[in-house]
Each structure stands twice: as structure tokens, then as C-alpha cells.
Amino acid sequence: MNFKENRLPAFLVAGVALLILPLIAGQFGNAWVRIIDIALLYVLLALGLNIVVGFAGLLDLGYVAFYAVGAYMFGLLASPQLTDTFPGIAAMFPNGLHTPWWVIIPLGAVLAGGAGVLLGAPTLKLRGDYLAIVTLGFGEIVRVFMNNLDAPVNITNGPKGITGIDDISMFGVHFGKTGHFMGLDFPKVTNYYYLFLILVIIGIVVCHRLERSRIGRAWMAIREDEIAAKAMGINTRNLKLLAFGMGATFGGVSGTMFASFQGFISPESFSLPESVMIVAMVVLGGIGHLPGVIVGALLLAALPEVLRYVAGPLQAWSDGRLDASILRQLLIALAMIGIMLARPRGLWPSPEHGKLAPTAAPLKTRDDPSVPQPVGPNVSEATNESHPSGTRHV
Amino acid sequence: MDTFIQQMINGLVLGSVYALVALGYTMVYGIINLINFAHGEVLMVGALTSWTVVTALGGMGLPGWLLLLLSLIAAIVVCCALNYSIEKIAYRPLRNAPRLAPLITAMGMSLLLQTLAMIIWKPNYKSYPILLPSEPYNVGGAVINNVQIMILVVTAVTLSGLMYLVNKTKLGRAMRATAENPRVAGLMGVRPDQVISATFIIGAALAALAGVMYAANYGSVQHTMGFLPGLKAFTAAVFGGIGNLAGAMVGGVLLGLIESFGAGYIGAITGGVLGSNYQDIFAFIVLILVLTLRPQGLLGERVADRA
Numbered sequence: 026m027n028f029k030e031n032r033l034p035a036f037l038v039a040g041v042a043l044l045i046l047p048l049i050a051g052q053f054g055n056a057w058v059r060i061i062d063i064a065l066l067y068v069l070l071a072l073g074l075n076i077v078v079g080f081a082g083l084l085d086l087g088y089v090a091f092y093a094v095g096a097y098m099f100g101l102l103a104s105p106q107l108t109d110t111f112p113g114i115a116a117m118f119p120n121g122l123h124t125p126w127w128v129i130i131p132l133g134a135v136l137a138g139g140a141g142v143l144l145g146a147p148t149l150k151l152r153g154d155y156l157a158i159v160t161l162g163f164g165e166i167v168r169v170f171m172n173n174l175d176a177p178v179n180i181t182n183g184p185k186g187i188t189g190i191d192d193i194s195m196f197g198v199h200f201g202k203t204g205h206f207m208g209l210d211f212p213k214v215t216n217y218y219y220l221f222l223i224l225v226i227i228g229i230v231v232c233h234r235l236e237r238s239r240i241g242r243a244w245m246a247i248r249e250d251e252i253a254a255k256a257m258g259i260n261t262r263n264l265k266l267l268a269f270g271m272g273a274t275f276g277g278v279s280g281t282m283f284a285s286f287q288g289f290i291s292p293e294s295f296s297l298p299e300s301v302m303i304v305a306m307v308v309l310g311g312i313g314h315l316p317g318v319i320v321g322a323l324l325l326a327a328l329p330e331v332l333r334y335v336a337g338p339l340q341a342w343s344d345g346r347l348d349a350s351i352l353r354q355l356l357i358a359l360a361m362i363g364i365m366l367a368r369p370r371g372l373w374p375s376p377e378h379g380k381l382a383p384t385a386a387p388l389k390t391r392d393d394p395s396v397p398q399p400v401g402p403n404v405s406e407a408t409n410e411s412h413p414s415g416t417r418h419v
Numbered sequence: 420m421d422t423f424i425q426q427m428i429n430g431l432v433l434g435s436v437y438a439l440v441a442l443g444y445t446m447v448y449g450i451i452n453l454i455n456f457a458h459g460e461v462l463m464v465g466a467l468t469s470w471t472v473v474t475a476l477g478g479m480g481l482p483g484w485l486l487l488l489l490s491l492i493a494a495i496v497v498c499c500a501l502n503y504s505i506e507k508i509a510y511r512p513l514r515n516a517p518r519l520a521p522l523i524t525a526m527g528m529s530l531l532l533q534t535l536a537m538i539i540w541k542p543n544y545k546s547y548p549i550l551l552p553s554e555p556y557n558v559g560g561a562v563i564n565n566v567q568i569m570i571l572v573v574t575a576v577t578l579s580g581l582m583y584l585v586n587k588t589k590l591g592r593a594m595r596a597t598a599e600n601p602r603v604a605g606l607m608g609v610r611p612d613q614v615i616s617a618t619f620i621i622g623a624a625l626a627a628l629a630g631v632m633y634a635a636n637y638g639s640v641q642h643t644m645g646f647l648p649g650l651k652a653f654t655a656a657v658f659g660g661i662g663n664l665a666g667a668m669v670g671g672v673l674l675g676l677i678e679s680f681g682a683g684y685i686g687a688i689t690g691g692v693l694g695s696n697y698q699d700i701f702a703f704i705v706l707i708l709v710l711t712l713r714p715q716g717l718l719g720e721r722v723a724d725r726a
Contacts, residue, residue, distance in 0.1 A: 084519065147711045154454050157522070158657060159710055161650070162703030169700045297646075301526045308523045354534045361527025362509055369516035 047218040058214040062286065064326040065221035066279055071306040071322035072228045072315070073275020078304065079313030080241060081268035082248030084157040086300050087144070087164030091273040093171060093295035094140050095133040095280020097181065100290045102129055103191040110179045126193045130281050137277020138270040145269035149262055164300055171292040186291025193220065193285045200285075217286050224282065228275060232315055235271070244268055245313075302357065309364045311371030320373055325360065329353035421560035426683040427676070428558070432567045432636060434675020435574035439629035440652030441659070441667040442581065443622030449598040449662035450618050453510060456525040459649015460532035461502050461623050465494040465630030466640045467540050470547055483550035487635065494627040501532075502623030503616055511612070529646075536642035544641045547634040570632045577628060578668055581621070585664060594618060598662065651678075651702045658709050660719020669717060677701055 050057040070092060077085045101107050102124040107114050114122065148159050175183030192213070193200045200216040235241045243264050246254035255261050284290050302325060310321020332352060364372060440462055447455045469490035476486055509524040551569065555562035585591035593614045596604035601611040633648060634640045651674060659670025682698035709716065 078519075084522075147707060150714060151710055154448075154452075154522075155657065155710055155714065158454070158653060159707055162654070162706050165650070166700045166703050169697060173696050298530065301530070305523055305526065308519050312517075312519060351534060351537060354530060355538075358527045358531035358534055362524045362531065365516075365520045365524045365527070366509070366512055369513055369520040 043222060047215040051212070051215060055212055055214045058212075058218060060327055060330040062214055062217050062221055063330065064323050065218070065225050066283055066286070067303070067306060067326035068225050068319050068322040069221070069228050069275060069279045069282075070303050071310070071318050072225070072232050073272045073279070074303050075272075075307050075313065075315070075318045076232065076235065076244075076275070077268050077272035078307050079318065080236065080244040080248065081265060082244075083265065083268060084154070084304075085160045085269075085272065086157045086297070086304060087160035087162070087167070088272070088276055088303055089295045089297070089300040090144075090164040090167040091137040091140055091276030092280040092283065092299075093167055093292075094137045094273075095277035096284040096290045096295070097171065097187070097280075098133045098136055098277075099129055099281040099284035100187040100190050101180070102132075103285070104187050104189045106182060106187045106189075107180075123191050126195050130278060133277040133281040134274045135277075137280065138274040141269040141271075141273025141276075142266050144273075145266045149265055161297065161300070164295075164297060168292050168295055168297075171295065181292075184292060186289060186293070188289045190284050190288045190290065192288070217282075221282060224278065229315060229319070236315070240264065240267065248313075305357070305361050309361065309371055311374040314371070314373060314375035317371050317373035317375070321371065324372075325357060328360075329356045332356060422683060424559050425561035426679045428561055428563050428567065429683075430676035430679030431672065432570050432675070433679055434655075434672035435570050436629045436633050436636075436648060436671075437652045437655045437675050438668045438671025439574060439577065439625045439632075440648060441655040441671040442578075442664060443626050444653050445656040445659070445661050445664060445667040446594070446618050446622050448656070450594065450601075450615055451510070451514070453521050454525065454653065455505075455510075455619075455622075456522070456649075457502075457505055457509075457528035457532055458622065458626060459645035459647075459652070460529050460536070461498050461505075461626040461645070462630035462633065462648060463536060463640075463642060463645030464501055464532065465498045465623075465627030466547075466634040466644060467536060467545075467642070468497045468627075469494040469631045469634060470545055470640045471540075473548055473550065477548065483552075487550045487631070491628065491631045494631050495624045498623040498627035498630075499620045502619045502626075506616060506619040511615075533642055533646075540642060542642060544639050547638050547640050549638070550635065566632075566635050570636060573628065573632065577625065581625070582664065584621075590614070590617060647699065654702045654706045657706060657716055660716025663716070663718050666716055666718035673717075674702055674705065677705055 047058045047061065050061060070088070073091075074085065074088050077083050077088070102122060104122070108122050144160065144163050148156055151159060171181050172184055174181040175185075181187070200213065200220065203212045243254065243259045246257065246259055247261055247264060251261055283294070287294075306322040306325045307318050308321070309325065310319065311317020330353070368374075440458065443458050443461070444455060447453060447458070469487075472490035472493045473486055476489065481489075505528055509528050510521050513521040513524060551565040553564050553566070555564045556568075583591075585594060593604065593609040594617070596607065596609050597611050597614045604614075605611055629648070630645070633644070652671065655670040655674040656667045657670070658674055659666025659668070661667075678698055678701050681701040685697060
């Protein structure tokens with residue numbers, strides 16, 4: 026924190042760079058701006074998941090469900106889907122259902138947050154892998170419902186998805202249309218870039234403030250040792266629910282953004298690989314460390330997309346077997362394995378952990394709060410009772 | 420009543436497959452505390468290998484059962500080699516890393532195997548030929564065919580073989596010792612690394628077997644086919660109490676039955692509002708209920724909090 030005075034110019038440069046980035050990228054085609062937009066959305070998702078996984082230490086593999094809740098809510102409230110299905114609603118909104126953003130975004134956040142608490146409640150006692158698998162199951166349940174709620178009443182339109190979702194327009198600016206300002210063109214992707222950038226900055230500020238707050242410290246205490254945290258008077262139940270809720274809120278907001286940005290949503294976008302990808306972003310970047318998480322998200326989201334555009338020759342060479350999407354999947358898989366093997370703590374881990382690591386290394390128990398710390402005369406007893414994870418062999 | 424018996428047969432067949440896969444999960448979890456996410460993909464590779472062998476040798480006029488046996492052997496060999504390498508490459512270097520690291524490589528492996536399978540075998544559905552005589556037998560109004568009988572018999576034999584292996588042989592004792600405490604097991608002359616490799620190989624053989632039987636029963640193979648059975652088998656392992664072999668078997672069979680009865684009766688119970696396309700959610704609902712009400716699983720022991 027001593028560098029505060031030196032940071033201002035750096036911040037200014039970064040700010041200006043971020044402002045003109047889409048204008049430069051736009052010169053090479055809107056596809057590049059689009060890649061940046063999607064990457065920003067992933068940053069937002071990764072920031073949200075980082076609250077759950079990174080701060081509170083609760084491994085959530087169903088995170089994409091909250092993303093889906095937000096997206097589907099936007100999809101239903103700002104597209105012809107509901108008015109087509111229910112004549113009653115069509116009669117109420119003769120001009121079609123176009124809910125404004127200031128209703129839909131907070132509603133998406135609240136709904137997703139509620140879903141997060143709802144998921145959190147029955148899983149409070151579970152930890153680690155068990156929690157992972159339950160959240161994974163929750164994500165799958167949500168996806169099965171999205172896929173099948175087109176009968177008997179057509180709500181989600183099943184696997185075909187919802188089309189014709191409105192673009193966001195706020196303060197007289199219509200994000201879907203190309204705008205002109207100071208002699209520059211602002212196409213849809215650029216408009217959304219600024220919107221997403223603002224959201225990401227808000228997200229970073231919120232996460233940063235949370236991390237330093239009483240709540241954030243309590244989450245980290247729970248992550249390191251839940252029983253000790255409880256003994257210190259931390260209300261672990263409420264704080265875990267809060268972590269789920271906060272994380273889900275981020276997911277919900279990202280979902281609404283995704284829906285309006287794409288104009289089309291289907292259950293396909295909210296499948297398990299997507300959840301895995303977001304978890305991978307958080308873990309690869311450096312779990313619980315904001316800059317790391319952002320780097321992880323940008324890297325995993327943008328790199329394969331960029332390579333997608335150079336995949337043409339490869340596709341021709343491999344007889345069409347290696348198309349862009351396969352290549353992308355391959356790269357993500359290799360990145361997940363490769364980065365973890367090279368840097369198990371992530372690309373940019375939080376420095377506190379780095380400092381603690383040398384002293385913790387001989388015990389191998391730092392990451393496993395379940396293992397009783399072998400202190401005092403009960404050493405042998407403690408190791409016998411402990412689970413093998415704590416006393417693993419090299 | 421016919422429906423009841425029929426769903427019972429279907430459930431047992433499905434449950435047998437789940438049980439075989441669940442054993443792989445539960446053995447690995449019991450020893451190194453890792454959800455081997457790539458296990459479902461091992462099943463898929465087994466099924467696709469078997470498909471390749473069957474189609475390649477199909478023109479030679481061999482009898483169906485021999486073809487099935489040959490393809491099964493090929494699948495087991497390939498899967499064992501595969502799972503052995505997965506453990507060696509992706510999990511062993513991370514044995515002492517933060518808990519999430521091997522989990523991420525496991526998911527990466529799963530994705531990698533799916534992608535590679537898609538590249539090697541192309542993404543379309545491939546129909547698995549009918550190798551055993553398929554005329555069904557009538558059992559109290561319900562029908563069962565040769566493949567289903569084979570699945571039930573083979574599973575029963577395999578499971579008893581595995582129980583013998585784990586409970587009576589030297590390797591089995593070493594496995595149990597390593598699961599209990601690898602460091603102490605090492606002091607007693609067990610080599611944990613070898614035991615872990617052996618565990619992965621046994622798990623892969625079971626998954627290959629399950630994959631071939633799954634393909635023979637449902638008649639189609641594809642690169643994504645391993646995902647759902649894998650996930651449900653893991654559910655079954657948790658259901659029975661993870662780390663517990665008998666639990667995995669019981670959990671697998673019960674889960675198969677629950678799914679089968681659920682899919683068979685959900686339409687009648689909800690008056691046609693929900694159809695059998697909701698089959699996939701039963702496993703997860705069961706999972707959530709079990710973990711909330713009895714977190715250690717049906718046969719699991721209460722262990723001190725494992726994170």
C-alpha cells in the first residue's frame with residue numbers, strides 16, 4: 026500500500042487504454058471487440074464465483090445455474106416468448122413485453138441471489154467434494170428444467186431457446202444501434218463493451234471492498250478452518266449463505282447481460298462445461314486473489330477465441346476434424362492440465378499464501394482444515410484419526 | 420404389474436452399469452481423496468474402442484459372443500493403459516498440491532478425452548451392432564433379452580471377484596492399508612504409488628466393462644456418452660457412502676432402480692405434466708436428499724469432517 030502515490034499515473038494510463046481499446050480493436054473488425062466483450066462477461070462471472078470458491082472456500086460446480094437464472098429472466102421479460110405463449114400477457118402489453126433495464130437487472134440479481142441462498146441452505150453441512158457434486162447436480166437440474174419446460178406449457182421454449190431478446194437501452198442510448206459521437210462510430214459490440222467494463226469495475230470494487238471487510242475476513246476464516254471460525258463467534262451459517270447469495274448475484278447480472286448481448290439464449294449455453302470453465306478460470310488465475318482471477322478469466326476466455334481465427338489452415342490440413350470449436354476445447358483442456366501441473370496455486374496466487382507456504386510445507390495440512398493439527402502429546406492419535414488426505418505420500 | 424417387473428429389470432441393468440463405474444470412483448476417492456472426473460470418459464473410450472474392434476472384425480464371420488469378448492478385451496487393455504497414464508501425468512505430480520488443483524486437472528482430463536475422442540471417432544452417433552441373439556424372454560409379463568441377462572451375470576461375477584480381491588488378497592490388503600493411512604502403509608512395506616496405480620487400473624477395467632455393456636445394451640456410442648453415466652455413478656458412490664465398496668454397489672443398483680421406476684411412473688403420478696424426459700433429475704434429487712439427511716451415505720461410516 027506504500028505505492029499509492031505512484032499508482033495514479035498507472036491507473037490513468039490503464040483507464041485510457043481500456044477506454045480506447047474497443048476503438049482500436051474495432052479497426053480489425055467487430056469480431057475482435059466481441060471477443061473482448063465475452064471475456065469481460067467471463068471476468069464478471071469469475072469474480073462472482075471467486076466470492077464463493079475463493080473467499081469462502083465453497084466449491085461450487087453449478088455456478089452456471091445462476092447465470093442461467095439471470096439470462097432466462099431477461100429472456101422471458103424482454104422478448105416475445107411470454108406474450109406468444111400466454112394471450113393474457115399479450116393483452117396486458119399490447120406493444121410487446123419490453124421490461125426496462127432498471128427493473129430487469131436488479132430483479133435478475135435478486136432472483137439469482139435468492140436461488141443461491143436456496144441452494145446454499147440444504148448444503149450448509151457439506152464440504153469440499155460433496156458440496157461440489159451437489160452444486161453440480163443442482164446445475165444439471167436447472168438445465169433439465171430449461172430443456173423440458175416447453176411442455177405442457179411453453180415457458181422456456183425447450184432446447185430451441187428464446188430468440189428476439191431486446192437490447193438494453195438506458196438514458197436514451199440504445200445499445201443495439203450504432204451510435205455516432207465525436208466523429209466515431211459506436212457499433213453494438215462497442216456499446217456493450219463500455220457497459221460490461223462499468224459492470225466489471227463495479228464488480229472489482231465490490232469484491233475488493235468485501236475482501237477487506239469484516240465479512241470478507243470472516244469468509245476467509247471459514248475457508249481456513251470452519252470450526253475455529255465458529256468458535257470465534259462467526260455465524261458460519263449466515264455467512265456461507267451470504268457468500269452463495271453474493272456469488273449468485275454476480276452470476277445473475279452477468280446472465281442478464283449475456284441474454285441482451287446475444288439476443289438469443291438456449292440451455293446449451295448453460296451446461297456443465299461452462300461451470301467447469303468458470304471454476305477453471307478462478308483456480309487457474311489464482312484462487313481468492315482478484316488480479317489472478319481476472320487474468321485467469323481473460324486468458325481462458327479470450328485466448329481460445331483468438332486462436333479460433335487462425336484455425337482455418339489447421340482445419341484444412343486435418344480434413345475438417347479440427348474445427349475452431351474443437352480446437353478451442355482442446356486448448357482449454359490442455360491449459361487446465363498444463364497450468365495446474367506447472368503452477369498448482371494458479372498463475373498469480375495471493376501473496377499471503379506464498380509467505381505461509383514454506384512453514385506449512387512439512388505438515389502438508391495447510392489446505393486441509395479437516396486434519397487436526399498434530400500438536401502436543403496427542404500427535405500419534407491425531408494422525409491416526411485423520412483422513413489420509415492430510416498424511417499423503419509423495 | 421407388468422410395468423413394475425419391466426422397470427425392475429431395466430433398473431437392475433442400469434444399476435449394474437452404475438455400480439461398476441461407481442466402484443472406480445469410490446476406490447480412487449477412498450485412496451487419494453480425489454473425484455476422478457475423467458472416469459466417465461474412460462467408460463466412453465472403452466465403448467468406442469469396443470465399437471472400433473467390432474466394426475473392424477465384423478466382416479470376418481466370427482460369432483457374436485466371440486466378437487464381443489475380443490472387443491471387451493481390447494477395451495479393457497486400452498482403458499487400463501489410459502487410466503494408468505492419466506494418473507501418472509495429471510494426478511501424481513499434484514499429490515501434495517492444494518486440494519483444488521488435482522480436481523481441475525481431472526476436469527481438464529475429462530474435457531481433453533472428450534475432445535480427443537471427438538477428433539478420433541468424429542462426433543456423430545454410431546450404432547453398436549447387435550451381437551447376441553436378441554429375442555426376448557418373457558418373465559411374468561415383462562421381457563428381458565440376452566444382453567441384459569449377460570449384464571446382470573457379468574456384473575455379479577465381477578463384483579464378487581472384486582470383493583475377493585480387496586478383502587482376501589495381498590494387493591487388496593495393501594489397498595485398504597493405503598486408504599487408511601498411506602504413510603503408515605508405506606512404513607509397513609506397501610508401496611503407495613504402486614497401489615494407487617493398481618487402483619486406477621482396476622477401476623479402468625471395470626469402467627471398460629461397463630462401457631461395453633452400456634453400448635451393447637443401448638446400441639449407440641458417441642464421444643459424450645460417458646458424461647451422464649459417470650456423473651450418476653459418482654452420485655451412486657456418494658449415495659452408498661464414498662470409499663466403501665459395498666456401498667458403491669448398493670448405491671449403484673438402488674440408483675438404477677430409482678431412476679427406472681421414477682421414469683416409469685412420473686407420468687402417471689403427475690398426471691402427465693412431467694414425462695420420462697425428467698429421468699435425469701432423479702439421480703441428483705436423490706443425491707441432494709442423501710447428503711442432506713445422511714451425509715455419510717447409506718453404508719458409510721461417520722468420519723471426522725473431511726474437507
